[in-house]
Amino acid sequence: MNTPVIRRCPICRKPRVEEHTPFCSTRCRDRDLLRWLDDGYALPISPTEPDPED
Template identity: 75%
Template structure:
């Protein structure tokens, strides 16, 4: 198992276990916002395999 010190992917500071994998709740929120923005930026709706083509 890797024992290297992991860093916050947002600001590169050493992460805090309480907020892993981030260093703080603030960075965690920032990552979440980026993730949501990426979702809104999708070019189109994903295909829905459960949709009935005859509906």
């Protein structure tokens, strides 16, 4: 008995809607965009070369 997996919105955890995948609504989609634009999210970076001043 395989139960269907319910995918959830990463913002509010409600079941997501196909129209707004991976979110449940325009509101959550816009909130996520604002987090990216306001530096609410950050990608970790590691230096590829040592700084010559060190």
